[in-house]
Amino acid sequence: MTEEAPAIVLDKVNKWYGALHVLRDVSMTVAQKERVVVCGPSGSGKSTMIRCINRLEQHQEGRIVVDGTELTDDLRALDTIRREVGMVFQSFNLFPHLTILENCTLAPISVRKMPKAEAEELAMDFLRKVKIPEQAKKYPGQLSGGQQQRVAIARALCMKPKIMLFDEPTSALDPEMIKEVLDTMVSLAESGMTMVCVTHEMGFARMVADRVVFMDRGEIVESGTPARMFEDPQTDRLKLFLSQILRGH
Amino acid sequence: MNSQATATMPATRARPPASVYGPIAWLRANLFNGIFSTVVTLVIGVGTAWAIMGLMRWGVANAVWSVPTTATGAMDPTACRALHGVGACWAAIGDKWRFMLFGRYPYDEQWRAGLTLVLFIGLFWVSSEPRFWRKELAYVWVVTLWVIFLLLWGGVFGMTYVPQDQWGGLPITLLLSTFGLALAFPLAVLVALGRRSTALPAVKTLCIVYVELIRGVPLIALLFMANVMFPLFMPVGLNPDKLLRAQVAIILFAAAYLAEVVRGGLQALPKGQAEAADALGLTYWQKTMKITLPQALRLVIPPLVNTFIGFFKDTSLVLTIGILDLLTAAKTAMADPIWQGVSTEIYLVVAVIYVVFCYTMSSYSRSIERKLGRTANR
Numbered sequence: 001m002t003e004e005a006p007a008i009v010l011d012k013v014n015k016w017y018g019a020l021h022v023l024r025d026v027s028m029t030v031a032q033k034e035r036v037v038v039c040g041p042s043g044s045g046k047s048t049m050i051r052c053i054n055r056l057e058q059h060q061e062g063r064i065v066v067d068g069t070e071l072t073d074d075l076r077a078l079d080t081i082r083r084e085v086g087m088v089f090q091s092f093n094l095f096p097h098l099t100i101l102e103n104c105t106l107a108p109i110s111v112r113k114m115p116k117a118e119a120e121e122l123a124m125d126f127l128r129k130v131k132i133p134e135q136a137k138k139y140p141g142q143l144s145g146g147q148q149q150r151v152a153i154a155r156a157l158c159m160k161p162k163i164m165l166f167d168e169p170t171s172a173l174d175p176e177m178i179k180e181v182l183d184t185m186v187s188l189a190e191s192g193m194t195m196v197c198v199t200h201e202m203g204f205a206r207m208v209a210d211r212v213v214f215m216d217r218g219e220i221v222e223s224g225t226p227a228r229m230f231e232d233p234q235t236d237r238l239k240l241f242l243s244q245i246l247r248g249h
Numbered sequence: 250m251n252s253q254a255t256a257t258m259p260a261t262r263a264r265p266p267a268s269v270y271g272p273i274a275w276l277r278a279n280l281f282n283g284i285f286s287t288v289v290t291l292v293i294g295v296g297t298a299w300a301i302m303g304l305m306r307w308g309v310a311n312a313v314w315s316v317p318t319t320a321t322g323a324m325d326p327t328a329c330r331a332l333h334g335v336g337a338c339w340a341a342i343g344d345k346w347r348f349m350l351f352g353r354y355p356y357d358e359q360w361r362a363g364l365t366l367v368l369f370i371g372l373f374w375v376s377s378e379p380r381f382w383r384k385e386l387a388y389v390w391v392v393t394l395w396v397i398f399l400l401l402w403g404g405v406f407g408m409t410y411v412p413q414d415q416w417g418g419l420p421i422t423l424l425l426s427t428f429g430l431a432l433a434f435p436l437a438v439l440v441a442l443g444r445r446s447t448a449l450p451a452v453k454t455l456c457i458v459y460v461e462l463i464r465g466v467p468l469i470a471l472l473f474m475a476n477v478m479f480p481l482f483m484p485v486g487l488n489p490d491k492l493l494r495a496q497v498a499i500i501l502f503a504a505a506y507l508a509e510v511v512r513g514g515l516q517a518l519p520k521g522q523a524e525a526a527d528a529l530g531l532t533y534w535q536k537t538m539k540i541t542l543p544q545a546l547r548l549v550i551p552p553l554v555n556t557f558i559g560f561f562k563d564t565s566l567v568l569t570i571g572i573l574d575l576l577t578a579a580k581t582a583m584a585d586p587i588w589q590g591v592s593t594e595i596y597l598v599v600a601v602i603y604v605v606f607c608y609t610m611s612s613y614s615r616s617i618e619r620k621l622g623r624t625a626n627r
Contacts (some may be wrong), residue, residue, distance in 0.1 A: 056524050082530035093525035097544055106539060107529035159529060 005068060007032050007194045008053060009161050013062035014047060021049050023059065024219040030163075035195045037205040040215035041241060046198045049215070050165050053196065054085045067162055075132045083111060086156030090168040092148040094140035100127070100151050101136040104158045106178065114160065119158070126154040130184050146177030149185070149186050157188075166197040200245060202230065311336025315343060326587050341591040342598055345582040349595065352417015352578035358409060362401045362420050368397050369423045377613055379620070390431070397424070412492045417573030419602065421492070425564040425574065428559055429499040430507075436500065437507030442537065444512055456508070463505035469497045469569050479498075493514040495567045503560045510552045514545030548622050555612035558607045575599060 015023040018178040020224040051057040062069040104123035127133040130150035170178045189208040213223040280290045329338035351362040404410035443456035475498035526536035568577040
């Protein structure tokens, strides 16, 4: 694989829920180490799109190629892709019956067949990076929302993914906890990780995004650098969205 | 707790005043809180006292504990007959307890049946301790159950052979329920998983048909079918014994019910748990064994134990096909002409045995819920 090969390619992707057309001809290319922020009103299909990238949702038309592997019904291709793509959810989805450390070591041990001691060392490294190594022996229910989300990021990183997907990672958090999660994401971005992030945090988008993609009603309406998108929106839909977002802040 | 909240608290008061604290206050609040409450307390109190006194008079004061033996060595039940129901005839239990516990198992060999009871209880105890929950426990089960069978069957190590139709009593009840639930449970988990499968529609349909068919038939009907119809389909000469047929019927029946309980637990889990496992690249079985199933089973401990208790008692239905379990053995013991009219005492003893087992199960379920709940508070 050459360095120039794109990390993610979506080519005219379409998806329906019954009669509801949720993704309309979505095409997008994410380069290696690129950081893309996806925004748009609720119901615009941005979460669906990001979930199609690791096939938590299936697209019905078009092609999705992740790190050179096309997403098909072939289970081996799916295994490869899920190993290389980490995901962070809005509702954290930590495993409540496992300790923080076990949450982080489960996949490296089961999927990557890493020895337990090595997996634990790796997990502690990442827990230190997200600044909560002292919580390793606790259970998720004993942590605050912000801490849980940082653990979720560490858990995904333990699989050493090439690409990280974030699905509204701060939307379920109390305001005072948003910053700690965003700080973690900023330092991850600075380390050169390929990131696709669905978020409404425009400050974050300005700081780290190479590109902002605006979706509405299942299609990509406009995309460009954060500065261009926020200062000089071309479409009425983006103008309206930005005015609503900014009023809210 | 922030500093403002503590600042507005009144001067320290270590505990509430005596009027809302202590045993007298508890009595006042719970039993004598107003006229209505006082009347109810008194009525129930008097009623309970009256019932307990009646029971003591019947079961202790007026009871006959032993009867003399006649010259021929038989029991002389005259003392019991003279009671006419005003006292309990415990002498009958003293005479008949071994038949109640072991049925028609040969009298001189009943130590073997007794030993299986000890093994069963030891097995339950070891399995109930989380510190023994290791892979080796499976071997302990297999070995113990084999030893139990060897003891009951005999024919080896100088023990005389005892055909299966002579087995009876409590060992049969424990055998049917232990095997029944131990084998029904894994089957139930598979059926529950199959019924939720989206990738294998044929398996899903099969599981639905299985659950609905079995649930739609009374257990008694299933036992009759196992007893009467099943041999018709088997080749001549190959006729598995009656106990095995009843056992299979109970396993199939219990599995259908347990499967629905397990499915309920799987249904109750947030979808995000399975998605997170998928996103990490876990395989279906890794996801099921490490993420969804452990959480789902924890959620359904109460209904699971409820079903266990139900089936423990339902094993007594094997009396309909002529297997002597604890209840039937006790009933048969009552048929002895010497002890005519002694039935309350025998039923009472059987009831106590059932209650001890069922209550142990339910209090164990509560303790295990507490233990697991402590680690997984969401």
